[in-house]
Amino acid sequence: MKPSHLTALVLLAVIVIIGVGSHLIGIRLYDRIATNLMISLVLVVGLQTFMGNSGLLSFAHIGFMGLGAYTSAVLTIPSQMKGMALPDLYPFLTAVEVSPLLAMVAGGLVAAAVAAAIAYPLMRLSDAAAVITSFALLVVLYTVMNNWSALTNGPRTLFGLPRTTDLPTAASVAVLAVIAALVFKESRTGKLLRASREDEVAAAALGANIPALRWRAFILAAFLAGVGGSLWGHFITSFSPKAFYLKETFLIVTMLVVGGANTVTGAVVGTVLITVAYEGLRGTESMLNATSFGAGQVIGLTEIVLALAMIAVMILKPGGIFPSREIGDILARLRARKETRS
Amino acid sequence: MSESRLALNDVSVEFAGLRALDHVSLAVSTSEIVGLIGPNGSGKTTLINAITGHVKLAAGRVSIGDTTISGLSPREIALQGVSRSFQIVRLFNAMTVFENVEAAALAKGTPPDEARERTRTLLGEFGLGEKADELGESLSYGDKRRVEIARALAAEPRFLLLDEPAAGMNDAETETLLHTLAELPKSRGLGLIIIDHDMSLIMRLCHRLHVLASGRTIAEGDAAHVRSHPAVIEAYLGKGATHA
Numbered sequence: 001m002k003p004s005h006l007t008a009l010v011l012l013a014v015i016v017i018i019g020v021g022s023h024l025i026g027i028r029l030y031d032r033i034a035t036n037l038m039i040s041l042v043l044v045v046g047l048q049t050f051m052g053n054s055g056l057l058s059f060a061h062i063g064f065m066g067l068g069a070y071t072s073a074v075l076t077i078p079s080q081m082k083g084m085a086l087p088d089l090y091p092f093l094t095a096v097e098v099s100p101l102l103a104m105v106a107g108g109l110v111a112a113a114v115a116a117a118i119a120y121p122l123m124r125l126s127d128a129a130a131v132i133t134s135f136a137l138l139v140v141l142y143t144v145m146n147n148w149s150a151l152t153n154g155p156r157t158l159f160g161l162p163r164t165t166d167l168p169t170a171a172s173v174a175v176l177a178v179i180a181a182l183v184f185k186e187s188r189t190g191k192l193l194r195a196s197r198e199d200e201v202a203a204a205a206l207g208a209n210i211p212a213l214r215w216r217a218f219i220l221a222a223f224l225a226g227v228g229g230s231l232w233g234h235f236i237t238s239f240s241p242k243a244f245y246l247k248e249t250f251l252i253v254t255m256l257v258v259g260g261a262n263t264v265t266g267a268v269v270g271t272v273l274i275t276v277a278y279e280g281l282r283g284t285e286s287m288l289n290a291t292s293f294g295a296g297q298v299i300g301l302t303e304i305v306l307a308l309a310m311i312a313v314m315i316l317k318p319g320g321i322f323p324s325r326e327i328g329d330i331l332a333r334l335r336a337r338k339e340t341r342s
Numbered sequence: 343m344s345e346s347r348l349a350l351n352d353v354s355v356e357f358a359g360l361r362a363l364d365h366v367s368l369a370v371s372t373s374e375i376v377g378l379i380g381p382n383g384s385g386k387t388t389l390i391n392a393i394t395g396h397v398k399l400a401a402g403r404v405s406i407g408d409t410t411i412s413g414l415s416p417r418e419i420a421l422q423g424v425s426r427s428f429q430i431v432r433l434f435n436a437m438t439v440f441e442n443v444e445a446a447a448l449a450k451g452t453p454p455d456e457a458r459e460r461t462r463t464l465l466g467e468f469g470l471g472e473k474a475d476e477l478g479e480s481l482s483y484g485d486k487r488r489v490e491i492a493r494a495l496a497a498e499p500r501f502l503l504l505d506e507p508a509a510g511m512n513d514a515e516t517e518t519l520l521h522t523l524a525e526l527p528k529s530r531g532l533g534l535i536i537i538d539h540d541m542s543l544i545m546r547l548c549h550r551l552h553v554l555a556s557g558r559t560i561a562e563g564d565a566a567h568v569r570s571h572p573a574v575i576e577a578y579l580g581k582g583a584t585h586a
Contacts, residue, residue, distance in 0.1 A: 188448045188454060191437075191441060191444065191445050191448055192445055192448055192449055194434065194436075194437055194441070194445075195434045195437065195441075195442075195445040195449075197436075198433070198434035198435050198436055198437060198478075199432045199433070199434055199435075201396075201416075201428075201432060202428065202432035202433075202434070203434075203445070203449070204415070204416045204417045204420070205394060205396075205416050205417075205420055205425075205426055206420055206425070206445065206446045206449040206450075206493070206497055207417055207420035207421045207449040207450055207497065208417065208445075208449045209417060210417075262436060319436075323436070324436040324437075324477060325477075329475075333475065
């Protein structure tokens with residue numbers, strides 16, 4: 001088997017095992033956590049397609065998730081509910097009501113279109129300038145969502161999305177996202193983009209059009225973020241722009257960076273690890289609070305421990321757990337080594 | 343491939359008022375190897391950077407045939423058929439040797455299957471077949487140099503500019519490199535400009551030499567002519583050495 005196929009197989013097996021496993025256990029809480037995990041996978045793997053291949057940290061990703069979620073909301077909230085949920089909605093949109101699946105694709109496309117329209121000039125920037133502008137982009141997207149009341153109900157909570165995202169749906173989308181990321185990484189654009197990540201000067205001297213390469217990856221990442229946002233919207237069913245800001249950004253960046261941004265394997269492993277850690281810590285936190293251990297409440301344990309974990313990984317293994325090789329490549333090399341030895 | 347010439351016409355480059363290149367003219371055709379030599383700081387690397395668009399010209403013009411390439415970006419110049427290596431190796435470290443070379447072919451718009459095939463052939467030619475799956479960063483210095491040259495060739499350039507290709511190689515490796523490079527003009531129909539401090543390599547490999555000192559051309563011609571040129575001896579050994 002080709003190493004790249006082996007990678008796909010292993011990663012998809014991880015998703016299926018988590019999905020089927022938590023379904024078999026049959027505890028609703030686990031079902032919810034697993035669905036959340038799948039949605040995170042779509043987002044983190046989406047972030048990997050840009051950040052992993054280009055080497056540029058993007059803070060804007062969650063903003064595009066928001067675009068997907070709101071697009072999906074406007075398209076799927078039943079028209080009789082729209083009067084209440086979105087009182088200022090433009091009249092031509094009030095009658096619109098499409099299936100959540102279609103809305104999910106639309107969410108991805110809207111996010112991708114916005115990314116395509118605004119990101120090209122940013123793609124010329126590298127290093128710190130690129131990071132800071134992506135952060136500014138997040139602020140812009142957040143502010144727009146917070147204030148475009150006609151479409152988002154402003155800073156108030158928007159409710160009324162049909163709850164159509166269940167574990168199998170989320171897992172299926174996660175599978176597609178992983179495949180898309182693996183295919184993109186091995187595509188011509190993916191390979192040249194990775195070359196530019198390693199050495200911009202050398203890649204340009206070979207004739208690589210770096211801004212155009214980054215731009216394509218950014219659009220793909222935004223598409224996946226939009227799809228993830230729509231998926232999440234139909235899972236949580238009510239949200240406000242707050243859901244698409246700093247805390248969430250930090251969480252998905254942590255997932256990707258801890259797992260290893262350069263590999264899709266890293267994105268998957270990081271998402272699983274951080275989700276487990278996050279849920280475990282949250283459980284511990286509420287348990288401590290319930291037993292009123294010591295004086296007063298324990299607040300922020302989860303965030304602090306995750307932040308410290310991120311710092312620790314960055315110091316001990318700066319490239320993350322899977323810094324350069326996909327799991328399939330690692331297994332293939334192990335096998336080859338064993339064969340030469342015997 | 344049709345014969346064409348890469349030519350520098352009266353090229354000057356300035357860094358903050360300092361003349362790094364002072365009215366230098368040089369030409370190389372697609373069937374010859376030109377050695378670029380001179381003491382440290384004489385402007386050799388700057389000359390390569392001037393060709394590839396990595397520094398701006400203060401005056402003069404670089405052209406391939408009738409096409410002016412000076413003023414274009416490094417990327418556009420690369421697409422005109424100019425490949426280079428760097429004085430300090432610039433490999434794609436977290437990518438495999440195979441991907442390093444493949445990327446160069448892909449950057450030129452080669453179809454993926456053909457790019458893979460060409461990569462395989464080149465790695466074979468450079469004795470890197472066994473290392474195809476290793477990461478760039480894990481290689482020895484000599485291997486890194488070889489990958490860089492293979493990568494430059496994967497773009498199928500008309501002109502190849504090598505900045506100290508033998509630096510860090512041992513004698514045996516240098517000897518192998520010499521044979522590989524000597525074949526290139528004939529086998530691939532390309533022109534080579536080589537900078538190196540290994541004089542025996544340069545003298546044996548190059549058809550013509552171009553000597554720079556303080557950004558100026560002080561001599562050009564074949565090895566015998568250059569070696570006995572008083573200005574060259576003076577530049578390398580100091581004033582008065584000619585009389586010694």
